[in-house]
Amino acid sequence: xxxxxxxxxxxxxxxxxxxxxxxxxxxxxxxxxxxxxxxxxxxxxxxxxxxxxxxxxxxxxxxxxxxxxxxxxxxxxxxxxxxxxxxxxxxxxxxxxxxxxxxxxxxxxxxxxxxxxxxxxxxxxxxxxxxxxxxxxxxxxxxxxxxxxxxxxxxxxxxxxxxxxxxxxxxxxxxxxxxxxxxxxxxxxxxxxxxxxxxxxxxxxxxxxxx
Amino acid sequence: xxxxxxxxxxxxxxxxxxxxxxxxxxxxxxxxxxxxxxxxxxxxxxxxxxxxxxxxxxxxxxxxxxxxxxxxxxxxxxxxxxxxxxxxxxxxxxxxxxxxxxxxxxxxxxxxxxxxxxxxxxxxxxxxxxxxxxxxxxxxxxxxxxxxxxxxxxxxxxxxxxxxxxxxxxxxxxxxxxxxxxxxxxxxxxxxxxxxxxxxxxxxxxxxxxx
DNA sequence: GTTGAGAGTCACTTTGCGGTGACTTACTGG
DNA sequence: CCAGTAAGTCACCGCAAAGTGACTCTCAAC
Numbered sequence: 258x259x260x261x262x263x264x265x266x267x268x269x270x271x272x273x274x275x276x277x278x279x280x281x282x283x284x285x286x287x288x289x290x291x292x293x294x295x296x297x298x299x300x301x302x303x304x305x306x307x308x309x310x311x312x313x314x315x316x317x318x319x320x321x322x323x324x325x326x327x328x329x330x331x332x333x334x335x336x337x338x339x340x341x342x343x344x345x346x347x348x349x350x351x352x353x354x355x356x357x358x359x360x361x362x363x364x365x366x367x368x369x370x371x372x373x374x375x376x377x378x379x380x381x382x383x384x385x386x387x388x389x390x391x392x393x394x395x396x397x398x399x400x401x402x403x404x405x406x407x408x409x410x411x412x413x414x415x416x417x418x419x420x421x422x423x424x425x426x427x428x429x430x431x432x433x434x435x436x437x438x439x440x441x442x443x444x445x446x447x448x449x450x451x452x453x454x455x456x457x458x459x460x461x462x463x464x465x466x467x468x
Numbered sequence: 469x470x471x472x473x474x475x476x477x478x479x480x481x482x483x484x485x486x487x488x489x490x491x492x493x494x495x496x497x498x499x500x501x502x503x504x505x506x507x508x509x510x511x512x513x514x515x516x517x518x519x520x521x522x523x524x525x526x527x528x529x530x531x532x533x534x535x536x537x538x539x540x541x542x543x544x545x546x547x548x549x550x551x552x553x554x555x556x557x558x559x560x561x562x563x564x565x566x567x568x569x570x571x572x573x574x575x576x577x578x579x580x581x582x583x584x585x586x587x588x589x590x591x592x593x594x595x596x597x598x599x600x601x602x603x604x605x606x607x608x609x610x611x612x613x614x615x616x617x618x619x620x621x622x623x624x625x626x627x628x629x630x631x632x633x634x635x636x637x638x639x640x641x642x643x644x645x646x647x648x649x650x651x652x653x654x655x656x657x658x659x660x661x662x663x664x665x666x667x668x669x670x671x672x673x674x675x676x677x678x679x
Numbered sequence: 680g681t682t683g684a685g686a687g688t689c690a691c692t693t694t695g696c697g698g699t700g701a702c703t704t705a706c707t708g709g
Numbered sequence: 710c711c712a713g714t715a716a717g718t719c720a721c722c723g724c725a726a727a728g729t730g731a732c733t734c735t736c737a738a739c
Contacts, residue, residue: 481686481687482685482686482687483686484685484686487686487687518687519687519688519689521687521688521689522686522687525686525687
C-alpha cells in the first residue's frame, strides 16, 4: 500500500510540499477574492484548510509566504510572456500592440490588480519590495517585446507619454474591478473596452507617428 | 463671567459643537497622514484628544462621522471652485486648462487622494457612496467651468478620451504620494510635472484640435 | 437652592487578531 | 523493533480593537 493512497482520517496527509502549495494557492485566492486587507494568518489558514501554525513553520510567517508568492510574479502576468517577438513597422505600432497586450493581461490577472491597488495605500515595506519586483518584471517584458523595433521619433517625451498611457490603463482596469465605472464611462461593458483600445491607438499614433 | 472663558481644568470645555469640529478635523488629519486603514474609534479619539464615546453620541459611530465629513467634500477640492468661468477659444484649450487645474488641486489635497486610493481597495458601501458623491462634485465642477466652451470636434470619442486623461492624472498623482515613481519616471521632481503638463497638452491638442 | 439635562470620564465586556508551547500521530533510518 | 524526526492538532497567551453602562461634573431653568 503506497503512502499517497492511505488517508488515515484522524490526521491530515502529512505532505509538507502539498501543504505549502495549498497555502500559496489559498493566499492567491484570498487576495484575489477579498484583497490584501483580508490576508491574515487566521483567514489564510481557514481558506487553506490547514492549521495556522504551519504558516510559521514553513514560511516563517506571512511575510515569508508573501515573498515566496512574489517570486512567482511573472507568472501573474499570465501567458503574456509567451508572446513572440515580432518586427514592427514603427515605434507607434509597437507601442500600440504592446500596451494593449499589457492591458488585456492586467485585466485577466486580478491578483496583479490587487497588488497594484494595494501599492497605492500600503506603507508596508514588503509591499513596496513586491512593487519593485513587479515593476522590473513588467519593464523587462516590455523590453523583450520591443527588442526589434524602430526608435521613437525625436522631440517627443516618450518616457512621460509612456507613463501617461500606462497610468491610464492601470487606472481604468483598477476602477473596472472596484467600482465598475469611471468618469461616466461604464467599464463593465466589453464594447467600452473596444472603444478604449481604439482611442488609445489614436492617441499613440497622433503623438508618435511622424507627421 | 462668560461660559466660553472659563476653563475648569478638571473636565473638558463642555462645548459640543467644538468637540464635533475637533473630531471632524482629527479625522481629516488622520486620514491624510496615515490613510483610511488607520481610521478607528480609538485612534481617532486619541488624535482629537477626546473620549471615544462621544463619537457614538454625536455621530452614531464612525460611519455617521464619515458621512458628515463627506458632506464637506467639495471643500476638499480646495479653492478650485472659486475659479472664474472664462470663454475658451476651443474645446482643446478648455480641456487642457481644466484638466491641469484638476491635477493641481488633486496634488494638493492629500485627503482626496486617500479617498481615491481607498475606493480602489475597499468594498465598504460607505466608501462607495462617498465615491459617488465625489464623482458628482467633480463632474459638476467640470461642467460649470465648461459652460461657455465650444463643442468638441466630431468623430472623436470624447468620453473615452476624457476617461483616459483623467485616469492617467489620477494614477500619476496617486503614485507620486505612495511610491514616488511610476514607469521609470521620478514623480517627486517638480520638473517632471512640468513635462507631464506639456505632454498632456500635446496629447489633447493632437486629438482635439481640428486638423 | 434644587433639579434635570447634557458634556465629559472611566471601567468594563466582548471579540478577533497574531503568535506560541505542548501535545499526538505517523513515517523512517538504523 | 525502536527511537528520532517531522507533520499536524489543540489550547492557550497577550493585545488591541469596537462598543457600552454607569458614573461625575457643570450649567441653566425654575
